[in-house]
Amino acid sequence: MGMSPRAAELLRVVHESPGTTRADAARAIGIGTGAATEVVAQLAAAELVGERPAQRTGGRGRPTTVLVPHERGPLVLAVSITHEAWLLQAVEIGGAVVAGAGSAETGSGDDDADGAGRDAPVVLADIRAAVTRLRRRFPRRVRAIGVAAPGTVAGTTVGHATGRSWRNLDLRAIWPRAEFFVAGNDATLAAAAESSRGAAVGAEVALHIRLQAGVGGAVVDRGRVLTGAHGFGGEFGHVPLGDPAVTCPCGASGCWGTAVDGSALARLLGRREPRDPVAFLDRAASAASTDARTRAAVGAVVDALGRGVAGFVNAIDPDVVTLGGSAVPLMRAEPQRLAAAYDAGLMRVRRDAPPMLLPAALGEQGPVTGAAELAWQAVWAHL
Ligand SMILES: [Zn+2]
Structure with missing residues (x-):
């Protein structure tokens, strides 16, 4: 549709801050109330933005309305595939999830026989069936799809999925005729999501590090994710x-x-490589307070985590660091030890005001949230 520049700006405000009042949205883009009424009417006619009465918080001022996604507005699908499971969400403008589906593959740990070993065609066919169901449930509203996958992702192809035996897999099998199909590495998308809707909103340079089956993340420089050449x-x-x-x-x-990772922990405990190193590490971190031997091994992993993060902080100079995946149970298990290892690895000039280490606010929703945002970026100019 041919959207006016003002309408596009206002739609962006609704996407970034759904539920903002019409008066605040108008101020944010520098237009008056009369112009705002007109622009909101345009966006409502295009079924992009709706209005609801604002809750009155005090007696002063004229009643206003809040701007929300239109009830028949466009949706994107977001998929997150991990080493053992998948998750699908239908997401409206503003980022809210309106429907979802997920696999029965669960993190059952060492005896998980149905997780990492499942064939790619079977997993992709399951996701495709769930995608088809959501597209039927919301006829003509689903406009784009974004997929977060573990490992190296180039275009829509996964070169090597960490923790799965997949090689050179084209994700487009999930929805072959999609007009807008985008994909990215899960940790990179989680980093983007922390900067747009999570713990790193407003940071100049944010560093996100995510431990899962493999360690990834990204540097986000003033909102732009550095994905490499x-x-x-x-x-x-x-x-x-x-x-x-x-x-x-x-x-x-x-x-x-x-x-x-979980294999490091197993080595420290003199055990064999676990079948599901992620579940193994998470379980040990949450049990660390009860068993001295496990606690010592978890502590050694936490030391390595803190030292490494300090190294990346020295190299990149972020103003905030968000930690996701298994790094969160590790930091909760041994907060002081993590802080000490981090501090010891920092250059002296950074120690007075080191960037905070924060648990990722979106938690396990990070990759799927980032996938939704990537899909919105792809379709945005075509709304
Ligand atoms: Zn390596």
């Missing part, structure tokens, strides 16, 4: 800060990821 940036787990005697599945030796 080929889309493979943010592979913090493959920086050689680990033990050079340990070979990483990536082919390099001494990768940091091998010092902070």
Whole structure:
């Protein structure tokens, strides 16, 4: 549709801050109340924005309305695939989830026989069926799809899915005729989501580090995610800060990821490589307070985490660091130890005001939230 520049700006405000009052939205884009009435009417006629009466908070001022996504407005689908499960959401303008679906693959831990081993065609067919159901439930409203996948993602193809035996897999099988189909690495999308709707909103330079099956993340520079020239940036787990005697599945030796994941913990405990290293690490971190041996091993992993994060802070100079995935149970298990290892690794000039280490506000919703935002970016100019 041919949207006026003012309408496009106002729609952006509704997307970033749904529920904002009409008066505040008008102020945010620098137009008067008369113009705002006109622009909102345009957006309502296009079924993009709706209005609801604002809750009265006091007796003063004229009643106003709040701007919300239109009840028949466009939707995007967002998919998150992990090493063991998948999640699908239908998302409206403003980011709210209006419907969802998910796999029965659950993190059952070491005896999980149906997770990482499942064939890609089976998993993609399951997701495709769920996508078809949501498209039927919201006829003509679903405009785009974004997919977050583990491992290296170029275009819509997963080169190697971390924790799954998938190689060179085209995700478009999920919805082959989609007009707008976009995909990205899960940790990179989680980083984007923390900066747009999570704990790093307003940061100049945010660093997000996510431990899952593999360690990833991204630097977000004033809202722009640095994905690298080929889309493979943010592979913090493959920086050689680990033990050079340990070979990483990536082919390099001494990768940091091998010092902070479930396999590192198993080595420290003298145990075999667990079938699901993510569940193994998460369980140990939450049980660490009860068992001295586990606690010591978790502590050593936390030390490696804190040291590595300090190294990236020294190199990148962010004003906030958000930690996601298994880093959250680790930081909750040993907060003081993490702080000490982080502090010891920082250059002296940074120690007076080191960037805060915050748990990712979106938690496990980070990748799927980032996938939805990526889909909105793809379709935005065509609304
Ligand atoms: Zn590696």
